Amino acid sequence: MIAIEELSKSWAAGPVLRDVSLVVKEGDVTALVGPSGGGKSTLLRCLNGLELFDAGTISIAGHRLAEGGHPPALLERLRRDVGLVFQQFNLFPNMSVLENVALAPRSVARLPAEEARSRALALLERVGLGSFAAARPVTLSGGQQQRVAIARALAMQPRVMLFDEPTSALDPAMSAEVLDVIGDLARGGQTMLIVTHDHGFARRAANRVVELVAGRVVRQGSAADLLE
Amino acid sequence: MTARLLLPLAPVIVFVLAAAPAATAELDEVVARGEFIWAADQEGGGPHVFPDPERPERLTGFEVELAALIAAELGVKPRFQQGQWDRLPLLLGRAADCVINGIELLPERRRDYHCSRPYFAYSLQLLARRDGPLDAFEKLAAPGPGGRWRVGVLTGSAAEIFMRSQADLEVDVIGYDGTIDSLEQVTSHVLDAAVMDDCIFNFYADRFAALRVVGRPFAGGLYTILTPRDTPRLSAAIDDALGRIIADGRLKSLYDRWDLAGRQQILALRDAAEIPPAGRRSLRQLAGEVLPLLLKSAGMTLLLSISAFPLAILIGLAIAIGRLHGPPILRPLLAGYVEVLRGTPLMLQLYAIFFLLPKVGLALPAIVAALAGLALNYSAYEAEIYRAGLKAVPPGQFEAALSLGMTKWQALRHVIVPQAVRLVMPPVTNDFIALFKDTSVCSVITVVELTKRYSVLALSTGRIVELAIVTALLYLAMSWPLALLSRWFEGQSEKHS
Structure with a gap:
């Protein structure tokens, strides 16, 4: 589902990714771990074209990215198949919770309003927030906001879900509710790549672990082996 | 609540009170000051007051010379004060001792200010494009080819007052802030015609070669010098000075130099009839x-x-x-x-x-x-x-x-x-x-x-x-x-x- 080959990228300050290669198979839940500044988030952002890279190739959900700029049409097709959840949720404050989730099905997938709405409501039920459909995002707790963000990304029925430190901005209680939702998705067979610091969670939810240190893959293998 | 609502009005009230006339300068103060301050609008243009084309920092015009003559009669130096033409009278008593700028002698002006004896006789003149359909004043009584005639005038001038009073003409009167703005607009086909004091068009005729005078001058009047009502001695001194300038021929030679119909002028000024002041309505x-x-x-x-x-x-x-x-x-x-x-x-x-x-x-x-x-x-x-x-x-x-x-x-x-x-x-x-x-x-x-x-x-x-x-x-x-x-x-x- 994801194949990264010898990906390299440098900022002005120096290299951030060096010859990174890794594979995520369909149905895999891969945790991307490692110290801060190791390039985890940058790698994730390269996967859906939010960042460009200098060398190597990415193949993700049937789309191929090479170094240099990407054509906008390619990125739009790719991003429909690749969901991304941010550390800071990035919900749209100018819309209700329901509108946040229904916007992409409506404007990108061009579903009829009623269908987009019922799909959004079903996803909100799935993350346990059906009763918050009419609320504004600012009135929700951090954990609730992140669950809405997950529902929003799922609304495009992506083949791959990417998570960028989804619980780093949350306290333990709120983290737990978000991790429950992600664990639920894992059991449902959703292919996922999750950047996280939480080794306990990585061990429980992920079947594979990749450790990135100073832009290099230093270890990868099954979660059970690596995180013991 | 009322006080809170009215509070923001306070600056307006203060401003309005401050705008009430301040103390005015009588003749003795003018003499003591050694300067006679006269107001005009140099944007109003020739032949009255305008920047000298050869030395634009210097003002020239027949009223500049007239002001110098009157100042000399009062034994002081003239000093020019710039203002916007239709608001010149508001400078009286504050920034200027008098206004000398083609101010027509009208009943409304006699009501609000002291008007000196007249120093110039003007007539109104209708002007239109040479190639246009308007070739007689009488044509204004019926709509033109493009509907009602569009006629430009100087805002606040006798031309505006006269044209607006002609209810039987098929005319839309449009007021402009500059004297020759309306001539520009006739040239560029925005207006059908303009009406202004004949001396102004005569002065600019060369610049607007595409325009012509339509019919004879009509509805003449007189220019006067405005002074505040509460400086009777200054007003009298200006009247006396004008009288001497007219009587000894200096005004005639001034008008001859500016090619402003000398003899006819002086006769009109000698016999100038009094115009009664307008009543103040409740x-x-x-x-x-x-x-x-x-x-x-x-x-x-x-x-x-x-x-x-x-x-x-x-x-x-x-x-x-x-x-x-x-x-x-x-x-x-x-x-x-x-x-x-x-x-x-x-x-x-x-x-x-x-x-x-x-x-x-x-x-x-x-x-x-x-x-x-x-x-x-x-x-x-x-x-x-x-x-x-x-x-x-x-x-x-x-x-x-x-x-x-x-x-x-x-x-x-x-x-x-x-x-x-x-x-x-x-x-x-x-x-x-x-x-x-x-x-x-x-x-x-x-x-x-x-x-x-x-x-x-x-x-x-x-x-x-x-x-x-x-x-x-x-x-x-x-x-x-x-x-x-x-x-x-x-x-x-x-x-x-």
């Missing part, structure tokens, strides 16, 4: 006539602002989006648009649209030109506000929208622009109030809005202070709801942030 009478006019002009002010501002917002938003997200080659052009419109005065832009565009074949009606000028000028400010607003939306919002597969334009439309619009609501409402007041600038292109109507009515009725209060109240009645709206928006955006 406030109640006045209210019935004046209030409807003021309300109608307030409507024009409102119409201009509520039609120009939405246009300014749309153009501004488009420019802001273009500068941040448009094609790179377009961005410097848009930046240039903003800098040019923001860096030049609104008045100049209105002039360009109204007076210069007709020269390249695009003659816009005054209201359309005013709307275009206001919308374009304010679009530059709105563009900057919206640019700041768009940049203030966190970048994560754009990334989140793109990550869902939206195009750049979908992300802008659904996510970024709605948030930016809410962020900039307070400064935008603020600009709406600013534009609302800037509509008064449109009077330079003949649009009669509230401020213009006020100054016209104040001069014709002599009720300067009373009408100022009414006008200020009308402005407040319109802008106060806007201020409340602005505060409400601020409250709303604070709630959401």
Whole structure:
């Protein structure tokens, strides 16, 4: 589902990714771990074209990215198949919770309003927030906001879900509710790549672990082996 | 509550009180000062008072020489004071001892000021294009080929008063702030004709070779020197001085030098008949006539602002989006648009649209030109506000929208622009109030809005202070709801942030 080959990228300050290669198979839940500044988030952002890279190739959900700029049409097709959840949720404050989730099905997938709405409501039920459909995002707790963000990304029925430190901005209680939702998705067979610091969670939810240190893959293998 | 509501009015009241006439300078003060300050508008032009074409920093004109003669008679030096022509009398007692600038002797002026014995006899003259259909004054009695005749005059002049009093003519009278603005507009086919004092057209005839005089001069009158009513000795001294200048032939030789029909002039001035002062109507009478006019002009002010501002917002938003997200080659052009419109005065832009565009074949009606000028000028400010607003939306919002597969334009439309619009609501409402007041600038292109109507009515009725209060109240009645709206928006955006 994801194949990264010898990906390299440098900022002005120096290299951030060096010859990174890794594979995520369909149905895999891969945790991307490692110290801060190791390039985890940058790698994730390269996967859906939010960042460009200098060398190597990415193949993700049937789309191929090479170094240099990407054509906008390619990125739009790719991003429909690749969901991304941010550390800071990035919900749209100018819309209700329901509108946040229904916007992409409506404007990108061009579903009829009623269908987009019922799909959004079903996803909100799935993350346990059906009763918050009419609320504004600012009135929700951090954990609730992140669950809405997950529902929003799922609304495009992506083949791959990417998570960028989804619980780093949350306290333990709120983290737990978000991790429950992600664990639920894992059991449902959703292919996922999750950047996280939480080794306990990585061990429980992920079947594979990749450790990135100073832009290099230093270890990868099954979660059970690596995180013991 | 009443006190709280009235408190913001205090500056207006103070201003109006301060505008009441201050102490005026009598003859002895003028003599002690050694200077005789006379007011005129050099923009009014020749042959009265205008910058010397060879030495533009020096003023020339027959009234400059007349002022020098009178000053010499008083034993002092003349000093020129610049003012806008239709508001020159307001300088009396404050910045000037008298006004010498082609002021026609009219009953309204005799009511409000001391008018000296006349020093010049003028006639009104109708002017039109040589190749146009208007070749006789009588033709104005029936509609022309393009409907009612459009005739330009100088605002506040005898020509305007005369033309507006001719109810049986098929004529729309349009007032201009500059003497020869109307000639320009006849040349560029915006007007059918102009009416002005014959001496003015004679002076500029060479410059407007495409125009001709239509019929004989008509409805003549006399120029007078205005002084305040409360300086009788100064007024008498000026009358005496004029009498001596006329009697000993110095005025005649002055007019001969300026080619202003010497002999006929002097006869007319010697036999000048007294014009009785106009009566002062009661406030109640006045209210019935004046209030409807003021309300109608307030409507024009409102119409201009509520039609120009939405246009300014749309153009501004488009420019802001273009500068941040448009094609790179377009961005410097848009930046240039903003800098040019923001860096030049609104008045100049209105002039360009109204007076210069007709020269390249695009003659816009005054209201359309005013709307275009206001919308374009304010679009530059709105563009900057919206640019700041768009940049203030966190970048994560754009990334989140793109990550869902939206195009750049979908992300802008659904996510970024709605948030930016809410962020900039307070400064935008603020600009709406600013534009609302800037509509008064449109009077330079003949649009009669509230401020213009006020100054016209104040001069014709002599009720300067009373009408100022009414006008200020009308402005407040319109802008106060806007201020409340602005505060409400601020409250709303604070709630959401």
